[in-house]
Amino acid sequence: MIPYGRQDITQADIDAVVQVLQSDFLTQGPMVPRFEQCVADHVGARHALAVNSATSALHIACLAVGLGQGDWLWTTPVTFVASANCGLYCGAQVDFVDIDPATYNLCPKALTAKLEVAEREGRLPKVVVPVHLCGQPCDMQAIHQLAQRYGFKVIEDASHAIGGKYRDEFIGNCRYSDITVFSFHPVKIVTTAEGGMATTNDDQLASRMALLRSHGITRDPALMTHEADGPWYYQQIELGLNYRMTELQAALGVSQMTRLDSFIERRHALAQRYDEKLAHLPLSTPWQHPDSYSGLHLYVIRLKLGAIGQSHRQVFEALREQGIGVNLHYIPVHTQPYYSRMGFSAGDFPQAEHYYREAISLPMFQTMSLEQQDQVIAALERALQP
Numbered sequence: 001m002i003p004y005g006r007q008d009i010t011q012a013d014i015d016a017v018v019q020v021l022q023s024d025f026l027t028q029g030p031m032v033p034r035f036e037q038c039v040a041d042h043v044g045a046r047h048a049l050a051v052n053s054a055t056s057a058l059h060i061a062c063l064a065v066g067l068g069q070g071d072w073l074w075t076t077p078v079t080f081v082a083s084a085n086c087g088l089y090c091g092a093q094v095d096f097v098d099i100d101p102a103t104y105n106l107c108p109k110a111l112t113a114k115l116e117v118a119e120r121e122g123r124l125p126k127v128v129v130p131v132h133l134c135g136q137p138c139d140m141q142a143i144h145q146l147a148q149r150y151g152f153k154v155i156e157d158a159s160h161a162i163g164g165k166y167r168d169e170f171i172g173n174c175r176y177s178d179i180t181v182f183s184f185h186p187v188k189i190v191t192t193a194e195g196g197m198a199t200t201n202d203d204q205l206a207s208r209m210a211l212l213r214s215h216g217i218t219r220d221p222a223l224m225t226h227e228a229d230g231p232w233y234y235q236q237i238e239l240g241l242n243y244r245m246t247e248l249q250a251a252l253g254v255s256q257m258t259r260l261d262s263f264i265e266r267r268h269a270l271a272q273r274y275d276e277k278l279a280h281l282p283l284s285t286p287w288q289h290p291d292s293y294s295g296l297h298l299y300v301i302r303l304k305l306g307a308i309g310q311s312h313r314q315v316f317e318a319l320r321e322q323g324i325g326v327n328l329h330y331i332p333v334h335t336q337p338y339y340s341r342m343g344f345s346a347g348d349f350p351q352a353e354h355y356y357r358e359a360i361s362l363p364m365f366q367t368m369s370l371e372q373q374d375q376v377i378a379a380l381e382r383a384l385q386p
Protein backbone atom coordinates (compact mmCIF):
# COMPACT_ATOMS: atom_id res chain seq x y z
CA MET A 1 0.00 0.00 0.00
CA ILE A 2 1.35 3.45 -0.91
CA PRO A 3 0.38 5.53 2.15
CA TYR A 4 -1.06 9.06 1.90
CA GLY A 5 1.73 10.35 4.13
CA ARG A 6 4.90 8.98 5.61
CA GLN A 7 7.90 10.15 7.62
CA ASP A 8 11.34 10.66 6.07
CA ILE A 9 14.01 9.31 8.44
CA THR A 10 17.72 9.36 7.56
CA GLN A 11 20.76 7.88 9.30
CA ALA A 12 21.53 11.40 10.57
CA ASP A 13 18.10 11.48 12.27
CA ILE A 14 18.77 8.08 13.87
CA ASP A 15 22.26 9.13 15.03
CA ALA A 16 20.84 12.30 16.59
CA VAL A 17 18.31 10.30 18.64
CA VAL A 18 20.86 7.66 19.69
CA GLN A 19 23.22 10.40 20.85
CA VAL A 20 20.55 11.73 23.19
CA LEU A 21 19.91 8.21 24.53
CA GLN A 22 23.59 8.03 25.49
CA SER A 23 23.58 11.51 27.06
CA ASP A 24 22.68 12.68 30.57
CA PHE A 25 19.23 14.03 29.72
CA LEU A 26 16.27 12.20 28.21
CA THR A 27 13.99 15.09 29.11
CA GLN A 28 14.48 18.72 30.22
CA GLY A 29 17.98 18.97 28.75
CA PRO A 30 19.54 21.15 26.05
CA MET A 31 17.83 19.69 22.95
CA VAL A 32 14.33 21.10 23.51
CA PRO A 33 15.58 24.72 23.71
CA ARG A 34 17.76 24.05 20.67
CA PHE A 35 14.77 22.76 18.67
CA GLU A 36 12.70 25.74 19.81
CA GLN A 37 15.41 28.16 18.69
CA CYS A 38 15.68 26.33 15.39
CA VAL A 39 11.95 26.68 14.65
CA ALA A 40 11.76 30.27 15.95
CA ASP A 41 14.69 31.27 13.72
CA HIS A 42 13.32 29.46 10.69
CA VAL A 43 9.82 30.95 10.81
CA GLY A 44 10.87 34.34 12.21
CA ALA A 45 9.04 34.30 15.55
CA ARG A 46 10.28 35.73 18.86
CA HIS A 47 9.35 32.64 20.89
CA ALA A 48 8.76 28.95 20.20
CA LEU A 49 7.54 26.46 22.82
CA ALA A 50 7.85 22.75 22.17
CA VAL A 51 5.20 20.39 23.57
CA ASN A 52 4.21 16.74 23.19
CA SER A 53 1.62 17.32 20.44
CA ALA A 54 -0.13 20.02 18.43
CA THR A 55 -3.27 19.15 20.38
CA SER A 56 -1.43 20.12 23.59
CA ALA A 57 -0.11 23.27 21.92
CA LEU A 58 -3.65 24.28 20.92
CA HIS A 59 -4.84 23.63 24.49
CA ILE A 60 -2.20 25.78 26.20
CA ALA A 61 -2.55 28.44 23.49
CA CYS A 62 -6.26 28.72 24.31
CA LEU A 63 -5.55 28.79 28.05
CA ALA A 64 -2.83 31.41 27.58
CA VAL A 65 -5.15 33.84 25.77
CA GLY A 66 -7.66 33.39 28.59
CA LEU A 67 -10.31 31.25 26.89
CA GLY A 68 -12.73 29.87 29.47
CA GLN A 69 -16.29 29.21 30.47
CA GLY A 70 -18.81 31.48 28.77
CA ASP A 71 -16.46 32.16 25.83
CA TRP A 72 -16.73 31.01 22.22
CA LEU A 73 -14.07 29.53 19.96
CA TRP A 74 -14.75 29.49 16.22
CA THR A 75 -12.93 27.38 13.66
CA THR A 76 -13.50 25.70 10.30
CA PRO A 77 -15.51 22.46 10.04
CA VAL A 78 -12.93 21.06 7.58
CA THR A 79 -10.16 20.24 10.03
CA PHE A 80 -8.99 17.60 12.44
CA VAL A 81 -11.15 17.52 15.57
CA ALA A 82 -8.29 18.90 17.71
CA SER A 83 -8.72 22.42 16.26
CA ALA A 84 -12.19 22.52 17.86
CA ASN A 85 -11.67 20.30 20.92
CA CYS A 86 -9.13 22.73 22.39
CA GLY A 87 -12.00 25.16 23.01
CA LEU A 88 -14.01 22.51 24.85
CA TYR A 89 -10.99 21.58 27.04
CA CYS A 90 -11.09 25.16 28.35
CA GLY A 91 -14.82 25.02 29.11
CA ALA A 92 -15.66 27.30 26.18
CA GLN A 93 -18.27 26.63 23.50
CA VAL A 94 -17.37 25.90 19.89
CA ASP A 95 -18.92 27.13 16.66
CA PHE A 96 -17.83 26.90 13.03
CA VAL A 97 -17.41 29.15 9.99
CA ASP A 98 -17.96 27.67 6.54
CA ILE A 99 -15.11 27.26 4.04
CA ASP A 100 -14.10 29.16 0.92
CA PRO A 101 -14.94 26.83 -2.01
CA ALA A 102 -11.70 27.72 -3.82
CA THR A 103 -9.11 27.23 -1.05
CA TYR A 104 -11.15 25.02 1.35
CA ASN A 105 -9.96 27.28 4.18
CA LEU A 106 -12.11 29.23 6.65
CA CYS A 107 -13.87 31.84 4.49
CA PRO A 108 -13.30 35.48 5.53
CA LYS A 109 -16.63 36.52 3.95
CA ALA A 110 -18.54 33.91 5.94
CA LEU A 111 -16.59 35.00 9.02
CA THR A 112 -17.54 38.64 8.48
CA ALA A 113 -21.22 37.77 8.10
CA LYS A 114 -21.20 35.57 11.20
CA LEU A 115 -19.40 38.24 13.26
CA GLU A 116 -22.01 40.85 12.32
CA VAL A 117 -24.78 38.59 13.62
CA ALA A 118 -22.79 37.60 16.71
CA GLU A 119 -22.15 41.25 17.59
CA ARG A 120 -25.87 42.00 17.51
CA GLU A 121 -26.57 38.94 19.65
CA GLY A 122 -23.72 39.67 22.08
CA ARG A 123 -21.93 36.39 21.51
CA LEU A 124 -18.73 37.35 19.72
CA PRO A 125 -15.94 34.76 19.80
CA LYS A 126 -12.93 35.18 22.06
CA VAL A 127 -10.74 33.02 19.82
CA VAL A 128 -10.78 32.16 16.11
CA VAL A 129 -8.65 29.23 14.90
CA PRO A 130 -7.91 29.43 11.16
CA VAL A 131 -6.48 26.16 9.84
CA HIS A 132 -4.06 26.21 6.90
CA LEU A 133 -5.59 23.18 5.20
CA CYS A 134 -3.15 21.06 3.20
CA GLY A 135 -0.50 23.69 4.02
CA GLN A 136 -2.13 26.53 2.09
CA PRO A 137 -2.32 29.62 4.32
CA CYS A 138 -5.68 31.21 5.11
CA ASP A 139 -6.40 34.83 4.16
CA MET A 140 -4.63 35.99 7.31
CA GLN A 141 -4.68 39.70 6.52
CA ALA A 142 -8.49 39.68 6.29
CA ILE A 143 -8.79 37.60 9.47
CA HIS A 144 -6.38 39.93 11.29
CA GLN A 145 -8.41 42.98 10.30
CA LEU A 146 -11.57 41.33 11.63
CA ALA A 147 -9.72 40.41 14.85
CA GLN A 148 -8.91 44.06 15.40
CA ARG A 149 -12.43 45.20 14.58
CA TYR A 150 -14.18 42.61 16.79
CA GLY A 151 -11.51 42.02 19.44
CA PHE A 152 -10.90 38.29 19.18
CA LYS A 153 -7.58 36.43 19.43
CA VAL A 154 -6.21 34.46 16.48
CA ILE A 155 -4.53 31.06 16.96
CA GLU A 156 -3.30 29.67 13.63
CA ASP A 157 -3.49 25.89 13.38
CA ALA A 158 -0.51 25.43 11.06
CA SER A 159 -0.26 21.67 11.68
CA HIS A 160 -0.07 21.20 7.87
CA ALA A 161 2.00 24.21 7.05
CA ILE A 162 5.54 24.35 8.45
CA GLY A 163 7.87 25.61 5.72
CA GLY A 164 5.04 27.28 3.82
CA LYS A 165 4.73 31.03 3.24
CA TYR A 166 2.02 33.66 3.26
CA ARG A 167 2.86 36.79 1.25
CA ASP A 168 6.51 35.77 1.06
CA GLU A 169 6.94 35.32 4.82
CA PHE A 170 7.07 32.02 6.68
CA ILE A 171 3.91 30.77 8.34
CA GLY A 172 4.51 30.89 12.09
CA ASN A 173 5.95 34.40 12.26
CA CYS A 174 2.61 35.49 13.80
CA ARG A 175 2.44 38.74 11.85
CA TYR A 176 -1.33 38.32 11.67
CA SER A 177 -1.99 36.21 14.76
CA ASP A 178 -1.32 35.84 18.48
CA ILE A 179 -0.03 32.26 18.38
CA THR A 180 0.75 29.69 15.66
CA VAL A 181 0.72 25.94 16.28
CA PHE A 182 2.66 23.24 14.37
CA SER A 183 2.31 19.45 14.53
CA PHE A 184 5.15 16.95 14.21
CA HIS A 185 3.07 13.78 13.89
CA PRO A 186 4.76 11.34 11.43
CA VAL A 187 2.35 12.06 8.57
CA LYS A 188 3.09 15.80 8.76
CA ILE A 189 5.95 17.61 6.99
CA VAL A 190 8.51 17.49 9.85
CA THR A 191 8.25 14.79 12.49
CA THR A 192 9.30 14.19 16.09
CA ALA A 193 7.13 11.00 16.32
CA GLU A 194 4.64 12.90 18.48
CA GLY A 195 5.15 16.59 19.08
CA GLY A 196 4.00 20.13 18.59
CA MET A 197 5.17 23.72 18.83
CA ALA A 198 3.56 27.05 19.59
CA THR A 199 5.18 30.23 18.27
CA THR A 200 4.39 33.78 19.37
CA ASN A 201 5.89 37.27 19.45
CA ASP A 202 4.18 38.09 22.74
CA ASP A 203 6.45 37.73 25.80
CA GLN A 204 3.54 37.25 28.19
CA LEU A 205 1.83 34.57 26.10
CA ALA A 206 5.17 32.76 25.79
CA SER A 207 5.74 32.88 29.52
CA ARG A 208 2.20 31.65 30.27
CA MET A 209 2.51 28.77 27.81
CA ALA A 210 5.89 27.81 29.33
CA LEU A 211 4.22 27.56 32.74
CA LEU A 212 1.16 25.73 31.46
CA ARG A 213 3.13 22.98 29.71
CA SER A 214 4.93 22.06 32.93
CA HIS A 215 2.47 21.94 35.85
CA GLY A 216 2.27 25.73 36.28
CA ILE A 217 5.59 25.49 38.12
CA THR A 218 8.36 28.09 37.96
CA ARG A 219 11.94 28.37 39.22
CA ASP A 220 12.17 31.98 38.05
CA PRO A 221 12.44 34.26 41.14
CA ALA A 222 10.85 37.10 39.16
CA LEU A 223 7.58 35.14 38.91
CA MET A 224 7.45 34.01 42.57
CA THR A 225 5.20 35.51 45.19
CA HIS A 226 8.06 35.72 47.70
CA GLU A 227 11.75 35.10 47.97
CA ALA A 228 12.88 31.49 47.48
CA ASP A 229 13.12 29.38 50.67
CA GLY A 230 16.41 27.95 49.35
CA PRO A 231 18.13 26.56 46.28
CA TRP A 232 15.62 23.66 46.04
CA TYR A 233 12.69 26.00 45.81
CA TYR A 234 10.05 26.22 43.08
CA GLN A 235 6.52 27.56 43.10
CA GLN A 236 3.32 26.43 41.46
CA ILE A 237 1.61 29.64 40.44
CA GLU A 238 -0.98 28.28 37.94
CA LEU A 239 -2.75 24.99 37.27
CA GLY A 240 -0.62 23.57 34.46
CA LEU A 241 -0.21 20.21 32.73
CA ASN A 242 2.64 17.93 31.79
CA TYR A 243 2.83 18.56 28.05
CA ARG A 244 6.62 18.53 27.79
CA MET A 245 8.49 17.25 24.73
CA THR A 246 11.33 14.78 25.37
CA GLU A 247 14.98 15.31 24.39
CA LEU A 248 14.71 12.36 21.96
CA GLN A 249 11.88 14.05 20.11
CA ALA A 250 13.63 17.41 20.06
CA ALA A 251 16.86 15.87 18.67
CA LEU A 252 14.86 14.28 15.87
CA GLY A 253 13.19 17.63 15.26
CA VAL A 254 16.48 19.53 15.05
CA SER A 255 17.83 16.97 12.61
CA GLN A 256 14.65 17.09 10.48
CA MET A 257 14.61 20.90 10.39
CA THR A 258 17.94 20.94 8.53
CA ARG A 259 16.08 19.35 5.59
CA LEU A 260 12.86 21.37 5.74
CA ASP A 261 13.56 23.44 2.60
CA SER A 262 14.23 20.31 0.55
CA PHE A 263 11.08 18.66 1.99
CA ILE A 264 8.95 21.51 0.70
CA GLU A 265 10.71 21.64 -2.66
CA ARG A 266 10.12 17.93 -3.15
CA ARG A 267 6.44 18.28 -2.24
CA HIS A 268 6.07 21.11 -4.75
CA ALA A 269 7.74 19.05 -7.49
CA LEU A 270 5.35 16.15 -6.80
CA ALA A 271 2.32 18.46 -6.71
CA GLN A 272 3.27 20.08 -10.00
CA ARG A 273 3.62 16.65 -11.56
CA TYR A 274 0.19 15.61 -10.24
CA ASP A 275 -1.28 18.89 -11.56
CA GLU A 276 0.03 18.15 -15.06
CA LYS A 277 -0.74 14.44 -15.18
CA LEU A 278 -4.25 14.70 -13.75
CA ALA A 279 -5.33 17.69 -15.86
CA HIS A 280 -7.27 15.50 -18.33
CA LEU A 281 -9.34 13.72 -15.67
CA PRO A 282 -12.82 14.70 -14.38
CA LEU A 283 -11.55 16.20 -11.13
CA SER A 284 -10.26 19.49 -9.69
CA THR A 285 -6.63 19.69 -8.64
CA PRO A 286 -5.82 22.00 -5.68
CA TRP A 287 -6.07 25.68 -6.50
CA GLN A 288 -3.29 27.78 -5.02
CA HIS A 289 -3.96 31.38 -4.02
CA PRO A 290 -1.28 33.72 -5.45
CA ASP A 291 -0.52 34.99 -1.90
CA SER A 292 0.38 31.51 -0.75
CA TYR A 293 3.33 29.15 -0.95
CA SER A 294 1.82 25.99 0.50
CA GLY A 295 3.66 23.56 2.74
CA LEU A 296 1.74 20.93 0.74
CA HIS A 297 1.18 18.50 3.58
CA LEU A 298 -1.75 17.12 1.56
CA TYR A 299 -2.73 16.92 -2.09
CA VAL A 300 -6.53 16.90 -2.20
CA ILE A 301 -8.47 16.34 -5.42
CA ARG A 302 -12.22 16.91 -5.82
CA LEU A 303 -14.17 14.59 -8.08
CA LYS A 304 -16.50 16.10 -10.70
CA LEU A 305 -19.20 13.58 -9.86
CA GLY A 306 -21.53 14.80 -12.61
CA ALA A 307 -18.93 13.67 -15.18
CA ILE A 308 -18.14 10.31 -13.56
CA GLY A 309 -20.26 7.17 -13.72
CA GLN A 310 -19.41 6.20 -10.15
CA SER A 311 -19.88 7.46 -6.66
CA HIS A 312 -17.22 9.13 -4.53
CA ARG A 313 -17.11 6.04 -2.37
CA GLN A 314 -16.69 3.69 -5.35
CA VAL A 315 -13.72 5.69 -6.64
CA PHE A 316 -12.19 5.77 -3.15
CA GLU A 317 -12.62 2.00 -2.74
CA ALA A 318 -11.26 1.29 -6.23
CA LEU A 319 -8.09 3.20 -5.28
CA ARG A 320 -7.69 1.36 -1.99
CA GLU A 321 -8.19 -1.98 -3.80
CA GLN A 322 -5.30 -1.05 -6.10
CA GLY A 323 -3.00 -0.46 -3.14
CA ILE A 324 -3.29 3.30 -3.04
CA GLY A 325 -3.67 4.49 0.57
CA VAL A 326 -5.92 7.41 -0.19
CA ASN A 327 -7.60 9.22 2.68
CA LEU A 328 -10.19 11.92 3.30
CA HIS A 329 -9.31 15.14 5.12
CA TYR A 330 -11.70 15.76 6.77
CA ILE A 331 -15.11 14.60 7.91
CA PRO A 332 -16.69 17.97 8.81
CA VAL A 333 -16.27 18.27 12.57
CA HIS A 334 -19.83 19.50 13.19
CA THR A 335 -21.16 16.19 11.81
CA GLN A 336 -19.21 14.10 14.36
CA PRO A 337 -21.62 12.53 16.88
CA TYR A 338 -19.99 14.39 19.79
CA TYR A 339 -20.67 17.71 18.06
CA SER A 340 -24.11 16.71 16.76
CA ARG A 341 -25.10 16.24 20.39
CA MET A 342 -24.35 19.96 20.90
CA GLY A 343 -27.01 20.77 18.33
CA PHE A 344 -25.08 20.91 15.05
CA SER A 345 -26.60 19.11 12.10
CA ALA A 346 -26.04 18.29 8.45
CA GLY A 347 -26.77 21.35 6.32
CA ASP A 348 -25.25 23.83 8.80
CA PHE A 349 -22.10 24.41 6.72
CA PRO A 350 -22.98 23.58 3.11
CA GLN A 351 -19.61 24.33 1.47
CA ALA A 352 -17.80 22.10 3.96
CA GLU A 353 -20.30 19.30 3.42
CA HIS A 354 -20.11 19.67 -0.37
CA TYR A 355 -16.31 19.43 -0.15
CA TYR A 356 -16.61 16.26 1.96
CA ARG A 357 -18.75 14.56 -0.71
CA GLU A 358 -16.03 15.06 -3.39
CA ALA A 359 -12.60 15.21 -1.73
CA ILE A 360 -9.88 12.55 -1.79
CA SER A 361 -6.33 12.99 -0.45
CA LEU A 362 -3.80 11.38 -2.79
CA PRO A 363 -0.45 10.11 -1.46
CA MET A 364 1.97 13.02 -0.87
CA PHE A 365 5.21 12.64 1.08
CA GLN A 366 8.79 13.64 0.42
CA THR A 367 10.16 10.10 -0.04
CA MET A 368 7.52 9.19 -2.63
CA SER A 369 9.22 8.05 -5.83
CA LEU A 370 8.09 9.09 -9.30
CA GLU A 371 7.30 5.41 -9.95
CA GLN A 372 4.99 5.39 -6.95
CA GLN A 373 3.38 8.60 -8.13
CA ASP A 374 2.85 7.09 -11.59
CA GLN A 375 1.19 4.09 -9.90
CA VAL A 376 -1.19 6.46 -8.12
CA ILE A 377 -2.03 8.27 -11.35
CA ALA A 378 -2.59 5.01 -13.29
CA ALA A 379 -4.79 3.66 -10.50
CA LEU A 380 -6.83 6.87 -10.51
CA GLU A 381 -7.25 6.70 -14.30
CA ARG A 382 -8.54 3.12 -13.95
CA ALA A 383 -10.81 4.03 -11.04
CA LEU A 384 -12.41 6.82 -13.06
CA GLN A 385 -13.01 4.73 -16.18
CA PRO A 386 -16.73 4.47 -16.95
Ligand SMILES: *Cc1c(COP(=O)(O)O)cnc(C)c1O
Pocket residue numbers: 052053054055056079080082083131157159160182183184185194195196
Ligand atom coordinates in the same frame (compact mmCIF):
# COMPACT_ATOMS: atom_id res chain seq x y z
C1 LIG B 1 -2.54 16.64 13.00
C2 LIG B 1 -3.39 17.81 13.32
C3 LIG B 1 -3.61 18.25 14.62
C4 LIG B 1 -3.17 17.47 15.82
O1 LIG B 1 -1.81 17.24 15.82
P1 LIG B 1 -1.18 16.26 16.91
O2 LIG B 1 0.28 16.68 16.90
O3 LIG B 1 -1.38 14.88 16.40
O4 LIG B 1 -1.83 16.52 18.20
C5 LIG B 1 -4.35 19.40 14.82
N1 LIG B 1 -4.85 20.08 13.79
C6 LIG B 1 -4.67 19.68 12.51
C7 LIG B 1 -5.25 20.50 11.41
C8 LIG B 1 -3.95 18.53 12.24
O5 LIG B 1 -3.80 18.12 10.98
